[in-house]
Amino acid sequence: xxxxxxxxxxxxxxxxxxxxxxxxxxxxxxxxxxxxxxxxxxxxxxxxxxxxxxxxxxxxxxxxxxxxxxxxxxxxxxxxxxxxxxxxxxxxxxxxxxxxxxxxxxxxxxxxxxxxxxxxxxxxxxxxxxxxxxxxxxxxxxxxxxxxxxxxxxxxxxxxxxxxxxxxxxxxxxxxxxxxxxxxxxxxxxxxxxxxxxxxxxxxxxxxxxxxxxxxxxxxxxxxxxxxxxxxxxxxxxxxxxxxxxxxxxxxxxxxxxxxxxxxxxxxxxxxxxx
Amino acid sequence: xxxxxxxxxxxxxxxxxxxxxxxxxxxxxxxxxxxxxxxxxxxxxxxxxxxxxxxxxxxxxxxxxxxxxxxxxxxxxxxxxxxxxxxxxxxxxxxxxxxxxxxxxxxxxxxxxxxxxxxxxxxxxxxxxxxxxxxxxxxxxxxxxxxxxxxxxxxxxxxxxxxxxxxxxxxxxxxxxxxxxxxxxxxxxxxxxxxxxxxxxxxxxxxxxxxxxxxxxxxxxxxxxxxxxxxxxxxxxxxxxxxxxxxxxxxxxxxxxxxxxxxxxxxxxxxxxxxxxxxxxxxxxxxxxxxxxxxxxxxxxxxxxxxxxxxxxxxxxxxxxxxxxxxxxxxxxxxxxxxxxxxxxxxxxxxxxxxxxxxxxxxxxxxxxxxxxxxxxxxxxxxxxxxxxxxxxxxxxxxxxxxxxxxxxxxxxxxxxxxxxxxxxxxxxxxxxxxxxxxxxxxxxxxxxxxxxxxxxxxxxxxxxxxxxxxxxxxxxxxxxxxxxxxxxxxxxxxxxxxxxxxxxxxxxxxxxxxxxxxxxxxxxxxxxxxxxxxx
Numbered sequence: 001x002x003x004x005x006x007x008x009x010x011x012x013x014x015x016x017x018x019x020x021x022x023x024x025x026x027x028x029x030x031x032x033x034x035x036x037x038x039x040x041x042x043x044x045x046x047x048x049x050x051x052x053x054x055x056x057x058x059x060x061x062x063x064x065x066x067x068x069x070x071x072x073x074x075x076x077x078x079x080x081x082x083x084x085x086x087x088x089x090x091x092x093x094x095x096x097x098x099x100x101x102x103x104x105x106x107x108x109x110x111x112x113x114x115x116x117x118x119x120x121x122x123x124x125x126x127x128x129x130x131x132x133x134x135x136x137x138x139x140x141x142x143x144x145x146x147x148x149x150x151x152x153x154x155x156x157x158x159x160x161x162x163x164x165x166x167x168x169x170x171x172x173x174x175x176x177x178x179x180x181x182x183x184x185x186x187x188x189x190x191x192x193x194x195x196x197x198x199x200x201x202x203x204x205x206x207x208x209x210x211x212x213x214x215x216x217x218x219x220x221x222x223x224x225x226x227x228x229x230x231x232x233x234x235x236x237x238x239x240x241x242x243x244x245x246x247x248x249x250x251x252x253x254x255x256x257x258x259x260x261x262x263x264x265x266x267x268x269x270x271x272x273x274x275x
Numbered sequence: 276x277x278x279x280x281x282x283x284x285x286x287x288x289x290x291x292x293x294x295x296x297x298x299x300x301x302x303x304x305x306x307x308x309x310x311x312x313x314x315x316x317x318x319x320x321x322x323x324x325x326x327x328x329x330x331x332x333x334x335x336x337x338x339x340x341x342x343x344x345x346x347x348x349x350x351x352x353x354x355x356x357x358x359x360x361x362x363x364x365x366x367x368x369x370x371x372x373x374x375x376x377x378x379x380x381x382x383x384x385x386x387x388x389x390x391x392x393x394x395x396x397x398x399x400x401x402x403x404x405x406x407x408x409x410x411x412x413x414x415x416x417x418x419x420x421x422x423x424x425x426x427x428x429x430x431x432x433x434x435x436x437x438x439x440x441x442x443x444x445x446x447x448x449x450x451x452x453x454x455x456x457x458x459x460x461x462x463x464x465x466x467x468x469x470x471x472x473x474x475x476x477x478x479x480x481x482x483x484x485x486x487x488x489x490x491x492x493x494x495x496x497x498x499x500x501x502x503x504x505x506x507x508x509x510x511x512x513x514x515x516x517x518x519x520x521x522x523x524x525x526x527x528x529x530x531x532x533x534x535x536x537x538x539x540x541x542x543x544x545x546x547x548x549x550x551x552x553x554x555x556x557x558x559x560x561x562x563x564x565x566x567x568x569x570x571x572x573x574x575x576x577x578x579x580x581x582x583x584x585x586x587x588x589x590x591x592x593x594x595x596x597x598x599x600x601x602x603x604x605x606x607x608x609x610x611x612x613x614x615x616x617x618x619x620x621x622x623x624x625x626x627x628x629x630x631x632x633x634x635x636x637x638x639x640x641x642x643x644x645x646x647x648x649x650x651x652x653x654x655x656x657x658x659x660x661x662x663x664x665x666x667x668x669x670x671x672x673x674x675x676x677x678x679x680x681x682x683x684x685x686x687x688x689x690x691x692x693x694x695x696x697x698x699x700x701x702x703x704x705x706x707x708x709x710x711x712x713x714x715x716x717x718x719x720x721x722x723x724x725x726x727x728x729x730x731x732x733x734x735x736x737x738x739x740x741x742x743x744x745x746x747x748x749x750x751x752x753x754x755x756x757x758x759x760x761x762x763x764x765x766x767x768x769x770x771x772x773x774x775x776x777x778x779x780x781x782x783x784x785x786x787x788x789x790x791x792x793x794x795x796x797x798x799x800x801x802x803x804x805x806x807x808x809x810x811x
Contacts, residue, residue, distance in 0.1 A: 059693035063707020064471075064541075064661075068654075068691045073710050074404075074662075098398070102355040102374075104405040107398070109447070109700045191712075214758030215718075215736035216774055242713050 050113075054121030057114055065104070070125035075105065079126030081171035081271065092119045128174050133264040135257070140265025143258050152247065155269070161225050162209060162246055164190050168271025175267050182259060185247040195244045196220055198230065199237040209246070303365055303413040305460055309526060316789030318364040321410055321455045322669060323745075323786070326589040327523035329671040330746045331787045335794035336809060337749035341763045341773045343809055347795060348386030350804040353377075357782040358799040361410040361455060361669070361743070364788040369797070370413065370432075371804060372455075375406035376422035378430060383790045386806065390435035396424055401700055402451050403471035407782075409521070409667070410455030412463060414483050419463050421452030427465050427481055441486040443467065449474050449700050454519045459531065459562050462489055466518030470536040470582060473513035473703035478533055478558075480565060490565030494518060494535045494553045502552035505575075510547035513697050515539030516554035520584040520667045524562065525600070528617060531562040532589070532602055536582030540695035541661070542650045542706035543578070550575035555583045557604060559619060569619035573606055574642060578649060579632055579690075580661035580704070581608040586669045588679065589616060590725055603725055605670050605681040607663030610636065611728030625728040627721060628664035629685045632657050650690035650706045660688025660708065662739070669743035669784045671752065672725060676766045679725040680752050684739030686716030720744070720754050722769060732769035736760075743784030745796075753796060755781025761798050761805070777805055 059068055065075030072078070085100060086092035096115050099107035110118070144150075150159035155166045169178070181188055189195070194210045198220065206228060208220035218238065219229045223246055232238065254262065303319060311319045315332045322329050336344060352358055356374030363370045368389065369381040375396060380389040400406065400423050412419040417438060418430040424446040429439040443465055444450035449472025457464040462480040470476070476494035481487065495514035496502040506514055515538045522533035538547055538554035553567075555574035560567055573583045583606055590601045594613075602616035609630030613623035621640030633642040648657035662684060670681045688708045695705030710716070718739040722731040734754075742755035752766045761781060762774035779801015787796045790808075797806045 056694055059691070059707045060695060060705070061702045063691070063693055064702070064704050065708075067709040068693075068707035069709070071709070073688075073708055104357070106401045106403070106406075108401060108702070109399060109698075213737050215734075215756050215760055215762075216771075240715065 050117040050120050051124070053114070054117035054119070057110075057118050058121045061108060061110070062118065070122065077126075078122055081127050081168055083122075086122075089119065092122060096122075126172065128171060128267075131175050131267055133175055133260065133267055135260030135262070135264030137261070137264040137268045139258075140261035140263070143254070143262045144265055147250070147254075147262075162221065162223060164193065166266065166269055169269050170267040171270040173266075175263050178263050178266050179259065181247075182254070182262065183249055183251045185245040185249060186243050189243070189245050193245070195241045195246060197237070197239040197241060198235050200230070201234055201236055203236075207246075210240070302416060303458075304415055305458065308414075308458060315787075317366070318362065318786045318788050319413060320363070321361055321412070321457065321521040322523065322586055325459075325524040325526065327586050327669075328588060328674070328746075329586075329669050329744065329784065330673050330748075332748045333787050333789065333794045334748040334750075336747065336751065336763075336787075336796065338751065338765055338772060340809055341749070341751055344763070344773050344775070344796070344807045345810060346775070347806045347808045349806075350379075350381055350386050350388070352799075352802045352804065355802055357405050357407050358779075358802055358804070359407045359409045359453075359667075359782050360799050360804070361784040362786055362797055362799075362804065363411060363413055364786065364797075365413060367790070368432075369788075370411050370418055371799075372408040372410055372420055374408055375400075376408055376420065376424070378411055378418060378420045378435065380418075380432070380435060381804075383788070390433075392420070392428070392430050392435040392437070394422055394424075394428070396422070397446070399700070400424055400446050400451065401449050401472060402453070402468065403702075406451075407453050408455075409453060412456040412458040414458035414463065417483060419456045419458065419483070421454055421456055421465055423451040423453065425450040425452050425467070427452065427456065427463065427486070429483060429486070439484075439486040441481065441488070443479060444469075444474070447700055448472070449703075455521045457521050457524070457531075458483070459524055462562065464522070464531065464533075464562070466520070466522075466533065468517050468519040470515040470517040470519075470539060470580075471541060471702055471704050472700060473515070473539045473697045474517065475512060475514055476516035476518055476535060476554075478518045478560070478565070480562070492558070492560055492565040492567065494556075494558070496552065505549040505552040507546075507548035513539050513703060514547065514551065514554065515541075516551075516556075517582070518584065519582075520586060523587045523589050523602070525589055525616060528600070529562065530568055530616070531560045532587040532616065533558055533560070534582075534584045534587060534604070536584045537577050537580045540697075540703045540705040541578075541580040542690060542704055543692065543695050544576055546695070548576075551577070555581065557583065557587060557602065557614065557619070559616070571612075571614055571619045571621060571640070573604075573610070573612065573640070574608055579608070579657060581606070581632075581659075581663055582666075583607065584667060585665055588670060588672050590672060592726060594622065594726060601726075603672075603679060605665045605679070605723070605728075607659070607665045608632065608642075609659055609664035610642075611681075611723060612640065613726060613728070623727060627681065627723055627728050627730070628683045628719075629658045629717075630664065631687075650692050652692050654689045654691045654709075656687055656689050656711060658687040659684060660686050660710070662686065666741065668741055668782075669745075671744040671746040673746035673752070673766050675746075675748055675750065676722075677725065678722045678731055678766065680720065680722050680744045680746060680766070682740040682742055682744060682754060683719040683721050683733075684716070685718070686739050687711035718756070720752070720764065720769075722752075722766075734764060734769050734771060740781070742781040742798075745785040745787060747787060753785040753787075753798070755783070755785070755798055755800060757781070759800060761785075761800060761807075775805075775807070777801060777803065779803060
């Protein structure tokens, strides 16, 4: 089934009609590919004015909850490659216009042009455009294997669970950011991966990643991947280490070329089957 | 039902005397609410009593046995919105609201619904912070609910059937009602929400039978009214100052106390130069006419969206050797205020939480603002953020410990100036906000000296809380957390004596009551209303 388009598209607009004839299906697929290619750059440059209006409207109408860069606060983090509820353009526009029932997201009496300009801006958030990288991604894959990154990171359903999953890391993080993260991991620890050191009343010390915490309990995963659950009154010390990471720096352990290759490999991981 | 008050009281007494449990027909004349402290088995008004202590003299559940408290029944709301209700209880029935603007009566013995009022809402309602509701008011045989399409609805307490429905304001302009109304004398007092949409705020009183509006106090004075000159140009037309948290009442002074919210636009002051009366104030009104007796403005010309919409707590105490009638107010801006409630005189103002927006207060209580925290193009950091050090959730005062208790949020925000062009029904705030990264925001339950605001003890919780508090003569204070814990602490020492993981964040105030002679505690958590009692 060479024309099967389902992996490329984001929503119903990209799905073939159920009983369509093959040649119609092809046209649908072609249109779909064009719209995906245009999602990040050509579409947006063609409508710079829209985007400027969208930015201004986003800041005044949305930014008090979603943050000026859309990366969340009171409202959801929109700076991600895929929005859980806004799976396509129509859904995104509907949400901006009508809000989301049962949540704090209100609707707004915006004009259709205001809605589409906000939507255009939202789609640029957290979506890193594909970059030209000097490294070689195939050699990068070998570097990834050689460094045993899979000890801590999951990719394609395999690997460790201490670090963030990397299936779509290239859609979420720029090459610059990934290079920094390799060379100085403690400078940009991703949220949800706070390292903690705890000492029990019996004097047992443990270091791990915080999974969950409330007023009375804390759960953490130690560096071997084991889950620990404590009532806080069982602990003598809880030390959140904001600028620490279990990942060691690869500064000086990789050549410049190896770093370029690894970065090239990582930015190609976009979680949509494309490479 | 046209019976005289004594007859109604007799009927209530007769019902209570029946040996077979009979579901009460709510008969809540004003006199019962006025004297609510004498019947702690019920919870007749938002804060328990008009003085708003949220304190109960019930003491079956106490420090020694609270460790055995266990769930009795759970009612699950249909909505997944924040469940901010403060239930009322009278004569065997609990009255709650559910988001967005529904009301339900529950059988107190079993938790089973007796009736539900489900409001059909129009499209196009805008609310800044969820389509929520904080509770009903009861008066005589009617239940009153405010709605997010800015109506006041009167329901038959026996059936939930609509007796009356009046428009308070136009929802398409950003007005909504989320506050629990206050039944007072022969009136229903209703506040308004919409401070993020360029509304012009007010407080209203309605006739419970005819629905006629008896008075309206504009919290932003119009042309020719005192205070109008504290707004530059026509900015008063969109001046905000909403009234979305239930106030308190002193029957001896015959004064109604109510907090007012932020001026609009929230974060840009240039377009509304002046003090912006009566935003960010405590107002004291004549409840018969709505006339202003006095006001105290906590925060003239606010640019941080620190609504002063908290529950005013009325205390009588000796201050410097003189007996004083006081109103105390742990403000969202991070300062604890003590005012004379006869005159509005400022007596004490002291921080009870981390705050950076003010360098201090002058001798009249007027803040000296820190210019570094003014929202800017490049972003300005300020503590607390606009969710505040306190918020709508209730404090409690225990006369037993002579302490005031407040849930406290310590969380900063970074504010970037944004466009604020007024368009009807659209956000009119003027800034975008992000959280301060690299730290966990902090949350505390704090016990304060009621006359000074000085910290006596604190319990650190995890995320900054949105739960209200209740204290009891059992020596306890009850609170909840964002992670779903509901807990009881020793009101004297702050030792946590009992806790229960409800599985849902607590955005509500606790209450307590008697059912068939047994003391219960109720709290909304997640989308559940959970009641607790000691084992039989």
